[in-house]
Amino acid sequence: MLRSISQALLRHCACLSTTRKTLYTPTTLDNPRVLITGSLGQLGQGLAKLLRQKYGRDNVIMSDIIKPPKHILDSGPYIFADVLEFKNLQEIVVNYDIDWIIHFSALLSAVGEMDVPLAIKVNIQGVHNIMELAKQYRLRVFCPSTIGAFGPDSPRNPTPDVTIQRPRTIYGVSKVHAELLGEYYYYKFGVDIRSLRFPGVLSADTHAGGGTTDYAVQVFDDAMTTGKFNCYLEPNTMLPMIYVDDCLRALVEIMETPNETLKLRTYNVAAISFTPEQLFEEVRKHVPKLEVEYNPDGRQSIADSWPQVFDDSGARNDWGWSHHYDLEKMVQVMFELKRKILKL
Numbered sequence: 139m140l141r142s143i144s145q146a147l148l149r150h151c152a153c154l155s156t157t158r159k160t161l162y163t164p165t166t167l168d169n170p171r172v173l174i175t176g177s178l179g180q181l182g183q184g185l186a187k188l189l190r191q192k193y194g195r196d197n198v199i200m201s202d203i204i205k206p207p208k209h210i211l212d213s214g215p216y217i218f219a220d221v222l223e224f225k226n227l228q229e230i231v232v233n234y235d236i237d238w239i240i241h242f243s244a245l246l247s248a249v250g251e252m253d254v255p256l257a258i259k260v261n262i263q264g265v266h267n268i269m270e271l272a273k274q275y276r277l278r279v280f281c282p283s284t285i286g287a288f289g290p291d292s293p294r295n296p297t298p299d300v301t302i303q304r305p306r307t308i309y310g311v312s313k314v315h316a317e318l319l320g321e322y323y324y325y326k327f328g329v330d331i332r333s334l335r336f337p338g339v340l341s342a343d344t345h346a347g348g349g350t351t352d353y354a355v356q357v358f359d360d361a362m363t364t365g366k367f368n369c370y371l372e373p374n375t376m377l378p379m380i381y382v383d384d385c386l387r388a389l390v391e392i393m394e395t396p397n398e399t400l401k402l403r404t405y406n407v408a409a410i411s412f413t414p415e416q417l418f419e420e421v422r423k424h425v426p427k428l429e430v431e432y433n434p435d436g437r438q439s440i441a442d443s444w445p446q447v448f449d450d451s452g453a454r455n456d457w458g459w460s461h462h463y464d465l466e467k468m469v470q471v472m473f474e475l476k477r478k479i480l481k482l
């Protein structure tokens with residue numbers, strides 16, 4: 139009996155290795171139908187807006203497990219999708235004729251440490267489901283990674299695309315897992331999975347979702363409302379950061395790049411690196427009286443294990459990535475948008 143099972147498996151393997159590997163490229167590349175998971179977080183709402191401008195309102199399906207505000211419901215299709223429910227995901231792909239999945243659902247670095255079993259479920263099991271789905275329905279997938287996929291043994295300044303990755307957070311471990319699994323599905327099954335390692339993202343109209351880089355988003359609200367900010371990182375903690383428009387443009391660019399052009403499945407993308415002190419100095423050009431108190435907490439040790447400066451020469455050379463926002467321009471635009479949002 140055992141022998142016949144192993145023989146059947148061997149026959150299956152032989153078959154796989156000879157039939158492989160047409161790349162799973164959707165036929166409707168000019169106008170793909172896109173599902174965004176975890177789309178009510180910091181990045182999803184802006185991405186939906188951008189993709190709907192490019193591919194059409196009804197071709198971009200936002201999804202999450204939480205109830206959306208009215209302006210989201212009014213802006214285009216929004217549905218419930220739990221990335222832990224495979225059958226639910228299958229139904230969505232079939233019913234909405236999906237070509238691409240942008241897989242944003244995740245627990246970020248700081249909240250991941252607070253509930254490791256849930257982070258393992260959402261960040262690891264969720265990724266398994268998305269990759270199996272992509273294999274089954276021949277989808278193109280974007281699965282973001284992060285500076286958090288590196289750890290204290292990685293070179294921190296600069297951190298290249300390919301180097302030691304031994305992260306010390308469950309978030310980082312799950313992202314390394316996703317990077318490797320994506321590469322495996324690509325080489326084994328021809329599934330078109332792409333990834334970028336994003337720095338900390340700054341955005342004005344959405345809140346950061348429980349990461350280590352959140353301070354750089356929160357300071358704008360606090361500077362404009364109370365004029366005081368309690369910073370959980372030391373003043374000289376340098377981390378790579380990026381403005382949301384650059385981040386989302388990078389995502390769209392890599393998804394639209396012909397596959398032959400890509401030499402890696404996962405690229406670093408970078409814009410600027412700064413410390414809290416350098417950011418607050420720039421913020422004080424707009425709010426001169428900003429008072430800052432430093433009270434480092436558990437997020438300090440996470441930040442200390444992450445890259446300080448990201449080497450993104452691979453992305454720049456292979457598919458032409460370049461950032462548009464430096465520190466000064468980013469702070470300027472954050473204040474302009476925040477003033478409108480806070481009606482100041």
Ligand SMILES: NC(=O)c1ccc[n+]([C@@H]2O[C@H](COP(=O)([O-])OP(=O)(O)OC[C@H]3O[C@@H](n4cnc5c(N)ncnc54)[C@H](O)[C@@H]3O)[C@@H](O)[C@H]2O)c1
Nearest residue numbers: 176178179180181220221242243244282284336338339347
């Ligand atoms: N924001 C950043 O600074 C940053 C930087 C690097 C990488 N990333 C990556 O980009 C992606 C999006 O980040 P974000 O900042 O928008 O995250 P976020 O935390 O703001 O949003 C994540 C979303 O996932 C949803 N979610 C949680 N469990 C789910 C489940 N079981 N099924 C479906 N959805 C579920 C949440 O409701 C939430 O809306 C993440 O994968 C993150 O790791 C973000």
Ligand SMILES: C[C@@H](O)[C@H](N)C(=O)O
Nearest residue numbers: 246247284349350351
């Ligand atoms: C860097 C990124 O992955 C996220 N903002 C975090 O801090 O967890």
